[in-house]
Amino acid sequence: MTTYRRYGLRLLIALLVIVYTLTNAGRFHIVDEVSLFALTESIILRGAVDTNAIAWTQWVNSPGEVLGEFGPDGQVFSKKGPAPALVAGPWYWLLRSIARLNIQIGILQGTLLWNGLVTALTAALLWLVATRLGYSDRIGLVLGLLFGLATIAWPYANHYFGEPLSALSLLACFYGLATYRQSGRLRWLWLAGMGAAVAVATVTAHVVLVAVFALYWLWVEGSNLWAARQVLGQEVTRVALRLFLAASAFGAPLLLAGGLLLWYNRVRFGDPFVTGYHFDSGEGFTTPFWQGFWGLVISPYRGVFWHSPLLLATPVGFLFFLRKHRGEGVLIAVLTAALVGLYSIWWMWWGGFAWGPRFLVPLTPFWVLLLVPLVQRLETGEWRLGRSHSPLPIPRSLRFTSAFLLLLAIASLVVQLLAVTVNYVNYEIELRQIFPTDEANPLAYGPPAQRLADWRYSPVIGQVQLLRESLRANSDLAWLRADGVLHLSTLVIGLAGLTTLLGATWGWWRLGAEPKEENLPSWPIRNLAPLLALLVMATWLGESSRDPHYGAPNEGYRAILAEICAQAQPADALIAVAPYDYHIPMNWMGGLCPQGIPLFGYAPSNLEHPEAQEVLGRIMQSYQRIWFVTSGLPPNDAENSVEHGLAALAYKADDRWFGTYRLVRYATPVALANSQNVPLDMFLNTRDWEQVTIWAVRAPGAVRSAEIMPVELVYQLDTPVQGNLRWFVQLLTAEDYVVALIDTAPAQGYASFSSLPVGVQFVEKVALQLPDRLAPGRYRLIAGLYNPEAPDPNRLLTPTGRDHVDLGIIVVR
Known part of the structure; x- marks a missing residue:
């Protein structure tokens, strides 16, 4: 590769990365992105593949619309292929490593920049494909810019979807096969196989496209054998060996990808052939072909020509392309027919809340490649930018071609600018009001704006309407927030x-x-392009990380996460009932915690479902301490089934507010596995001779500092109790200094003594959070009852007049 080309590729990649960074929202648009990010997070932080962090999404829609599937033990796993998460993993790890240096950057926000890099690399690869087919570097640059800025590749460069990786991997497969056809070197077949493998591991349905590529490879091999039939006729063994090596180079990566998918399925669902898609619940290839085809290609709602007008020139370019590159032209045509046909009959061909036909994003580099004959005519004709000897006059046909392509390119650029400047989700929501549907049955949803007569309802037109209403209110730019804050440094540096x-x-x-190499800038200057892109990304990330959408430092949820991560232990788990705040731990937790903490995200009512109950039971057996976070819910809220379930199974240590968020710590029964009930048979009396008997206690005999210690008290009411008594349990030094305590109403606040029946035994589950660096030694464990409404002394007394019951000695190691 020449220095001239390398320099141009650097410029193209850096240019696109800066554009994508400046137009990135720094937020998720669609819950599909959340599912893929949760998978990425699990892989890097814990070496797991669950998406339990967003388990609540399993119960928000119909079975056909949920983003995951339950495993045999109730855990939630994404239906997405693992490749996007695995490939983005190093980028996530790099961001986390920076954040661990106490540099305040949002990992979620930084990860949203990843597909900008992927799309820029795809544009660069498209350039290389063009030069491989015999076109100039300047034509390659134009194609890269057209792909990167004038197609739906641009909006999806700012999403955390798998489609950009599909585009890159499929184009890599195409490039490898095209290069192998010219050079015959097996390493290019291996590259093609790697691209095919990544494509299949991203979207399993892409195996259809890989089959098309395989047929193209067989055609290449057949053509080569036919051309050399007279020479090779006497060398059958050598030919067979060559074919075997070629098949191995192309097929080995695919076999590895297949093995990965089988392992991935088995880990998730216990069956290597279960993918997680709910075909029995309405998902599947059930749409009439012409309905989906019309929607994907022509309809105002999702039509590719509406969202990328540049591609109107593709059919014209294809005719010229086919004359010069028949094999590659037929290959692209069959790839197009296969993918468009496949998604035309998919039950949700429109892709949910999305911009344009997102399932067709992987085809966009191929469709732009078909424009290469038109671009070449411009470059070799009148479009000789930078040349003083441009020939005149310009032929009329070239003038028309130039105007046609330039007009479409400008129109496409404007459409993409609308897509990335204004949040298209706002208009998708408006469309649901214009074209109402049965929210209880999303599977019956009919996509709006399907007729050409509905052109005014096209999302493209909708973006203009949102822009006219208010750019600030509908802004999808991280540097221009809805609250009026303008990140001037990002804008100026960008x-x-x-x-x-x-x-x-x-x-x-x-x-x-x-060009002559001596006319190029020096190598330090040539290498400044990537540094400029990194500078813009760093500035964007630094300023975007102050977005209040992700919480304020040392307040609310972020303060909770800081405390959790500062005290995190390997046997900890986090349960969150904050379904509208899932993005906050995703953005900060990876950088705060030295180790990955399993996060289980639920909505208040989710414990009504058996899968959630099964997971909660498993948590009780697998972890020792639970951090429980709620948002906007008071203690013991009747709708919070998760907290009610924890009260029945776990041991509560404390309960604190951080603004509108609560943090509760629980111990699990794990520490009591080897402990037995110790009989006490000690009763306590109020001044009115109301009596409560503590029959037994169960606590671990030995603990360590910083651990959480569960304690069970078995008790009963001997007489009716009128007051709202409360328990206190304390751990004391030999000098009666309190080192840990818990104060609670019965049943962790879900009951009152005045409502409890007489003569029935109950178990009170409490826990003591031991302080860090607690000195080793012997400590007294005591418990008692008091009436907060009675005058002091308000504690209940034993028959000997003591205001507490000794529960035993605890050894701190």
Whole structure:
């Protein structure tokens, strides 16, 4: 590869990365992104593949719309392929490593920049494909820019979906096969196989496209054998060996991907052939072909030509492309027919809340490649930018071609700018009001704006309406927030970097088709392009991380996460009932916690479902301490089934408010596995001779500092009790200094003594959180009751007049 080309590729990648960074929202748009991010997070932080952090999504829609599937033990797993999470893993790890240096960056926000890198690399690879087919570097640059800025690849560069990776991997497969056809070197087949493997591991349905690529490879091999039939006729063994090596180079990565998927399915669902899709609940290939085809290609709602007008020139370009590159042209045509046909009959062909036909994003680089003959005619005709000897006059046909392509490119650029500037989800919500549907049955949902007569309801037109209403209120730019805050540093540095790279690209273009290396900038200058892109990304991430959408430092949920991570132990788990705040731990927890803490995210009512009950039971057996977080819910809220379930199974240590969030610590029964009930048979009396008997206690005999210690008290009411008595349990030093305590109403606040029946035994489950660096030794464990409404002394007394009951000695090691 020439220095000239390498320099141009750097400029293209850096230019696109800056554009994508400046137009990134820094937030999720669609819950599908959340599912994929949860998988990425689990893999990197814990080496797991569950998405329990968003378990609540399993019960928000119909079975056909949920994003995951339950495993045999009730855990939630994403239906998404593992490749996007695995490939983005190093990027997530890098962001986490930076955050662990006490640099305040949002890991979620930084991860949303990943597909911008992937899409920029796809544009660069498209350039290489063009040069491999015999076109100039300047044509390659134009194709890369058209793909990166004038198709739906741009909006999806700012989403955390798998489609951008599918586009890159499929194009890599195409490039490998095309290069192998020319060179015959097996390493290019291996590259093609790797691309195919990643594509299948991203979306299993892409196996259909891989089959098309395999047929193309067989055609290449057949053509080569036919051309050399006279020479090879006497060398059958050598030919067979060559075919075997070629098949191995292409097939080995696919076999590895297949093995990965089988293992992935087995880990998730206990069956290597179960993918998690709910075909029995309405998902599947059930849409009439023409309905889906019309919707994906022509309809105002999702039609590809509405969302990427540039591609209107693709059929024209295809005719010219086919004349010069028949094999590759047929391959692209069959790939198009296969993928468009596949998703035309998919039950949700429109892709849910999305921008344009997101399932067709993987085809966009191929469709832009088909424009190469048109671009070549411009480059070799009148479009000789930077050349003083441009020939005149310009032929009329070329003038028309130039105007046609330029007009479509500008229109496409404007459409993509609308898509990334204004939050299209706002208009999707409006469409649901214009075209109402049965919210109780999303499977019956009919996509709106399907007729051409409904053109005014197209999301493209909708973006214009939102822009006219209020850019600030509908902004989808991280540097322009809805609250009026403008991140000026991001904008200034970004525009400065963009201007610099545009100038450098113009200088690169002016060097001509055969530049001399001595006319290029020095190598330090050439390497500034990636540094500029990194500077813009760092500035964007630094300023975007202050978005109040992700909480304020040392307040609310973030303060809770800081405390959890500061005290985290390997046997800890976090249960959150904050379904509208899932993004806060996703953004900060990875950088705060030295180790991954399993997070189980539920909505208040989710414990009504047997899968959630099964998981909660497993948590009680697998972890020693539970951190429980709620948002906007008071203690013992009647709708909070999760907290009620914890009260029945776990041992409560404390309960604190952090603004509108609560943090509760629980111990699990694990520490009591080897402990037995110790009989006490000690009763306590009020001043009115109301009597409560403590029959037994159960507690671990030995603990360590910083651990949480569960304690069970078996008691009964001997007489009716009128007052609202409360328990206290304390751990004391030899000098009667309190080192840990808990104060609670019966049943962790779900009952009152005045409501309890007489003569029935109850078990009170409490826990003591031991302080850090608690000195080893012997400590007294005591318990008692008091009436907060009675005058002091308000504690109940034993027959000997003591205001507490000694429960035993606890050894701290």
